[in-house]
Amino acid sequence: MRTTIKQVSAVAGVSVTTVSRVLNKEPYVKADTRRKVEAAVAALNFRPSTAARALAGQRAHQIALIYNNPSPYYIYNIQAGARAHCLERGFRVIFQECDAAAPELLEDVLGLIEETHLDGLILSPPVSDARDVIAELTRRGVPFVRIAPGRDLSVSPFVHMDDIAAAEQMTDHLVSLGHRDIGFVIGHPDHVASAQRLKGYRRSLRRHGIAVDPDRVVQGSFDFPSGQKAGRAMLSGADRPSAIFASNDDMAAGVLAAAHEHGLSVPDDVAIAGFDDSDLARAVWPSLTTIRQPVRELAHAAAKLLIDKGGHTGQLLRHELIIRGSTQKR
Amino acid sequence: MRTTIKQVSAVAGVSVTTVSRVLNKEPYVKADTRRKVEAAVAALNFRPSTAARALAGQRAHQIALIYNNPSPYYIYNIQAGARAHCLERGFRVIFQECDAAAPELLEDVLGLIEETHLDGLILSPPVSDARDVIAELTRRGVPFVRIAPGRDLSVSPFVHMDDIAAAEQMTDHLVSLGHRDIGFVIGHPDHVASAQRLKGYRRSLRRHGIAVDPDRVVQGSFDFPSGQKAGRAMLSGADRPSAIFASNDDMAAGVLAAAHEHGLSVPDDVAIAGFDDSDLARAVWPSLTTIRQPVRELAHAAAKLLIDKGGHTGQLLRHELIIRGSTQKR
DNA sequence: CTGTTAGCGCATTCAT
DNA sequence: ATGAATGCGCTAACAG
Numbered sequence: 001m002r003t004t005i006k007q008v009s010a011v012a013g014v015s016v017t018t019v020s021r022v023l024n025k026e027p028y029v030k031a032d033t034r035r036k037v038e039a040a041v042a043a044l045n046f047r048p049s050t051a052a053r054a055l056a057g058q059r060a061h062q063i064a065l066i067y068n069n070p071s072p073y074y075i076y077n078i079q080a081g082a083r084a085h086c087l088e089r090g091f092r093v094i095f096q097e098c099d100a101a102a103p104e105l106l107e108d109v110l111g112l113i114e115e116t117h118l119d120g121l122i123l124s125p126p127v128s129d130a131r132d133v134i135a136e137l138t139r140r141g142v143p144f145v146r147i148a149p150g151r152d153l154s155v156s157p158f159v160h161m162d163d164i165a166a167a168e169q170m171t172d173h174l175v176s177l178g179h180r181d182i183g184f185v186i187g188h189p190d191h192v193a194s195a196q197r198l199k200g201y202r203r204s205l206r207r208h209g210i211a212v213d214p215d216r217v218v219q220g221s222f223d224f225p226s227g228q229k230a231g232r233a234m235l236s237g238a239d240r241p242s243a244i245f246a247s248n249d250d251m252a253a254g255v256l257a258a259a260h261e262h263g264l265s266v267p268d269d270v271a272i273a274g275f276d277d278s279d280l281a282r283a284v285w286p287s288l289t290t291i292r293q294p295v296r297e298l299a300h301a302a303a304k305l306l307i308d309k310g311g312h313t314g315q316l317l318r319h320e321l322i323i324r325g326s327t328q329k330r
Numbered sequence: 331m332r333t334t335i336k337q338v339s340a341v342a343g344v345s346v347t348t349v350s351r352v353l354n355k356e357p358y359v360k361a362d363t364r365r366k367v368e369a370a371v372a373a374l375n376f377r378p379s380t381a382a383r384a385l386a387g388q389r390a391h392q393i394a395l396i397y398n399n400p401s402p403y404y405i406y407n408i409q410a411g412a413r414a415h416c417l418e419r420g421f422r423v424i425f426q427e428c429d430a431a432a433p434e435l436l437e438d439v440l441g442l443i444e445e446t447h448l449d450g451l452i453l454s455p456p457v458s459d460a461r462d463v464i465a466e467l468t469r470r471g472v473p474f475v476r477i478a479p480g481r482d483l484s485v486s487p488f489v490h491m492d493d494i495a496a497a498e499q500m501t502d503h504l505v506s507l508g509h510r511d512i513g514f515v516i517g518h519p520d521h522v523a524s525a526q527r528l529k530g531y532r533r534s535l536r537r538h539g540i541a542v543d544p545d546r547v548v549q550g551s552f553d554f555p556s557g558q559k560a561g562r563a564m565l566s567g568a569d570r571p572s573a574i575f576a577s578n579d580d581m582a583a584g585v586l587a588a589a590h591e592h593g594l595s596v597p598d599d600v601a602i603a604g605f606d607d608s609d610l611a612r613a614v615w616p617s618l619t620t621i622r623q624p625v626r627e628l629a630h631a632a633a634k635l636l637i638d639k640g641g642h643t644g645q646l647l648r649h650e651l652i653i654r655g656s657t658q659k660r
Numbered sequence: 661c662t663g664t665t666a667g668c669g670c671a672t673t674c675a676t
Numbered sequence: 677a678t679g680a681a682t683g684c685g686c687t688a689a690c691a692g
Contacts, residue, residue: 047444051381052685076402114377382669
């Protein structure tokens with residue numbers, strides 16, 4: 001048999017309402033009464049039914065994290081970040097993968113809300129830019145926070161990171177090590193981050209008085225093969241850059257593979273740097289130098305914003321960027 | 331305002347009971363009535379409240395997947411496998427990470443059941459061998475299915491894979507390519523799979539009349555550094571094996587890194603093979619040869635076993651093992 | 661500060 | 677084959 005609030009109230013010698021008040025941390029409960037209830041809760045190992053709370057009250061103590069990302073590391077990190085804050089606040093997170101390109105996306109999200117009585121949602125890219133979803137959530141007044149949205153920044157609270165600054169910082173780092181001929185692999189053209197990272201790279205070079213050579217900038221698509229291809233193109237001749245900066249971890253790994261193919265030593269013959277959006281590079285390619293995007297921290301901040309209502313439209317968090325690994329020029 | 335079963339019943343011109351019957355696919359509903367209800371459900375885009383169903387009925391249409399694994403790829407795969415079958419059956423899966431070593435594990439799991447009105451659980455390793463959890467779930471009659479348990483196989487339905495056969499198959503593969511001097515890196519001593527994989531390796535060699543050289547077998551611990559260390563040990567001298575078989579993906583990557591350090595070409599100078607428990611190797615180290623454990627399929631089978639009650643204690647699934655990549659001996 | 665009462669949306673008896 | 681009534685466990689007015 002399930003332990004209920006009624007049993008708790010009997011053990012504590014108070015009414016169910018009072019137990020409910022204690023559970024919900026409401027004021028106007030005598031400290032002594034509160035303690036008695038808490039003792040009873042602990043003694044019975046009572047856990048309130050989420051279902052009953054959702055049905056009876058306004059709040060379900062549940063939020064959902066919506067994602068559609070091919071990288072398991074990325075998913076793991078946003079899940080971990082969101083869960084961490086929900087645990088603190090006694091909330092449950094529903095992890096919901098979706099197909100951001102599917103026409104049913106909106107219906108699925110709305111269905112999820114009705115099914116589970118959600119208190120709010122966290123939308124991660126690319127769902128954070130799904131126009132119809134955003135519009136409908138806004139219309140219904142469903143609270144939601146977006147992670148790294150690319151547009152309509154005023155429509156909801158959001159958290160993001162500064163891709164331009166990050167790319168600039170990494171490029172600065174390479175220059176400070178003596179590199180002056182630095183290749184760059186652009187990310188997938190559909191992602192806003194791609195253009196921003198290119199911008200940061202350019203900005204740094206310009207600031208250091210280094211000309212941006214168009215031949216040193218190659219288009220990629222955020223995956224391993226495109227990085228490998230770019231690496232082969234840049235590393236095959238004698239005229240090769242002393243460093244290559246790829247716009248994400250997978251492409252940096254592709255460049256690394258190309259370097260190995262050409263018998264080049266890393267970072268002695270060529271330094272390879274990349275973004276690490278998911279801790280993937282750090283975990284599995286220790287020889288790469290990466291600048292880490294704090295995905296977990298973003299999700300944590302998003303959950304905080306959603307649950308604690310710590311801010312409203314236009315909130316913007318700047319995150320620390322961490323450079324790891326060695327890119328020392330020989 | 332939420333769409334409820336009442337509104338559906340009004341639109342369909344029947345009672346809420348009938349709507350409920352249709353939703354739950356119960357018999358004894360006239361085909362015509364059923365259609366009317368289904369039309370109303372579609373028209374209103376009605377989604378029954380999981381909370382209300384859980385509260386009113388015996389079944390919550392929810393299960394949980396419990397895991398505690400350091401590999402994001404592994405987690406992604408078991409989540410995906412479980413979700414796939416739940417989607418088919420109209421169930422919701424709650425993904426719950428835990429600390430299998432923590433003393434609160436049992437309480438946390440029991441709390442989760444009470445909070446969410448779970449219909450059952452899937453336990454993945456190492457929770458699938460947590461004695462107290464298993465005992466208590468059994469005592470309470472809570473349905474659960476275990477993935478790859480190491481002991482007490484008769485106590486619950488479970489799904490697993492044949493690690494001995496897999497290791498044997500990979501070793502056979504290496505031998506068939508002409509390798510006769512094959513190194514082996516053992517996995518973490520606490521995992522049952524480690525001993526089994528070693529057994530498969532030995533069995534294959536013995537069958538091929540190849541002596542098992544103790545110097546070619548090195549202890550590892552399932553992580554990158556231990557593989558790297560093992561690789562360095564085996565690849566530093568002139569007397570080195572023509573192939574190295576590591577017990578998982580991370581260690582195989584470590585061996586690969588060691589090979590690069592020694593200027594060895596893979597697979598020409600040394601072939602490197604490994605288990606790929608999580609698709610990690612396939613995704614990020616294309617030059618490795620791996621034998622894949624179908625984690626996603628296991629989770630899918632576990633969900634099926636749990637929800638469809640397709641079998642009981644002692645169910646055992648044998649899974650296809652897939653060898654990918656090139657290990658061709660020069 | 662505390663208790664009484666009335667639902668939340670649905671599945672489930674029990675009737676018919 | 678269908679419907680009316682009851683209650684799941686909790687929160688939310690409303691009293692005191």
